[in-house]
Amino acid sequence: NAGVTQTPKFQVLKTGQSMTLQCAQDMNHEYMSWYRQDPGMGLRLIHYSVGAGITDQGEVPNGYNVSRSTTEDFPLRLLSAAPSQTSVYFCASSASGGSTDTQYFGPGTRLTVL
Amino acid sequence: GDSVTQMEGPVTLSEEAFLTINCTYTATGYPSLFWYVQYPGEGLQLLLKATKADDKGSNKGFEATYRKETTSFHLEKGSVQVSDSAVYFCALRKKNSNYQLIWGAGTKLIIKP
Numbered sequence: 001n002a003g004v005t006q007t008p009k010f011q012v013l014k015t016g017q018s019m020t021l022q023c024a025q026d027m028n029h030e031y032m033s034w035y036r037q038d039p040g041m042g043l044r045l046i047h048y049s050v051g052a053g054i055t056d057q058g059e060v061p062n063g064y065n066v067s068r069s070t071t072e073d074f075p076l077r078l079l080s081a082a083p084s085q086t087s088v089y090f091c092a093s094s095a096s097g098g099s100t101d102t103q104y105f106g107p108g109t110r111l112t113v114l
Numbered sequence: 115g116d117s118v119t120q121m122e123g124p125v126t127l128s129e130e131a132f133l134t135i136n137c138t139y140t141a142t143g144y145p146s147l148f149w150y151v152q153y154p155g156e157g158l159q160l161l162l163k164a165t166k167a168d169d170k171g172s173n174k175g176f177e178a179t180y181r182k183e184t185t186s187f188h189l190e191k192g193s194v195q196v197s198d199s200a201v202y203f204c205a206l207r208k209k210n211s212n213y214q215l216i217w218g219a220g221t222k223l224i225i226k227p
Contacts, residue, residue, distance in 0.1 A: 004157070042118070042203060042217035043158075058214065090157055103215070105150075105157030 002026050006091050006106035013081040013113045021076040021109050023091030031094045032074040033058070033103070034066065036087040043090065049074055081113045116141040120204050120218035127194055128226050135189040135221045137178075137204035145206040147171075147180055147187040148215070152201045161189075161202070199225045 007022045025032065033048035045058030049068040063085060065077040074093075078085060088110050092103040121136040139145065146165045150158040162171030167182035176191045187204060204218040 040219050042205075042219045043215070044217075045214050048214075092158075102160045102163070103158075105159065107155070107157045 004091055004093055004104050004106035006089075006109050008109060009107065011109060011111050013078070013111065015081060015083060015113060017081050019078050019081070021078075021089055021091075021111075023074045023076065023106060024072050025074075025091075025093040025104070026072065027093060027095070027104065028071060029093035029095050029104070030071070031096060031101075032068070033092050034064070034074070034076045035090045035092065036060065036085075037090060037108075038087050046076065046089075078111075081111075083113045085111065086113045087111060116145075116206065116208065116216045118204050118206055118216055118218035120202075120221050123201075123220070123222035124224050125221060126224045126226065129196055130193045131225075133189070133191040133194045133198075133223070135202055135204075135223070137187045137189065137218060139185050139187065139204075139206050139216075141185075141206055141208055141216070143208055144182070145208045147178075148205045148207070149176070149178055149187070149189050150203045150205060152203065152220070154200070158203060194223075194225050196225045196227050199223055 004025045030051045034046040035043040044060050047066040049055045088108050091106040094101045094103045117140045148163045149161040151161045152158045162173040164171040164180035170179045178189045201220045201222045203220045205215045207215050
């Protein structure tokens with residue numbers, strides 16, 4: 001049981017490049033989400049999904065796309081990278097969207113945009 | 115809007131000292147409250163949680179009590195170890211919240227031997 005996995009661990013992009021951050025979970029969780037973590041700001045929700053085929057925007061969705069074709073995978077796409085997207089990105093999953101539910105996090109992807 | 119405020123870090127303590135990390139929140143209704151911990155180079159993991167007023171969450175020697183009257187959820191540990199060095203995040207989730215957690219900025223804890 002690997003939990004939540006993310007690839008790559010580190011990535012450097014040039015402004016304007018696109019890329020996909022991968023996220024997968026093997027716990028059969030319905031709910032998955034993407035956060036970015038910036039110094040002094042805690043975590044901010046980018047996009048989330050309540051099940052395969054269903055996605056919605058979080059607090060800071062601009063510049064990012066997501067899709068959920070399977071329960072296991074939830075990739076995050078940067079369409080045209082900007083320096084403001086330099087951050088650490090975390091994927092998380094949980095069994096349901098209940099208010100008491102525990103979220104399980106991946107190890108993160110550290111992205112630098114030059 | 116809803117928010118979570120944590121004490122600024124870093125907090126530096128000697129081993130076996132008593133730890134308190136303050137967390138206060140602003141929210142309507144009765145949210146669930148969480149403490150997550152992030153060890154160096156790792157993702158966040160749940161440390162403890164409380165889902166209603168006066169509940170006490172506890173794990174690994176850490177504990178926090180949901181205080182509705184002071185809208186607080188302070189994290190405490192009686193005797194810290196070097197291995198407790200990490201960043202600690204307080205968060206809330208409202209019922210019917212559309213899945214979103216509201217996070218504090220995090221408090222870095224450094225324990226010196």
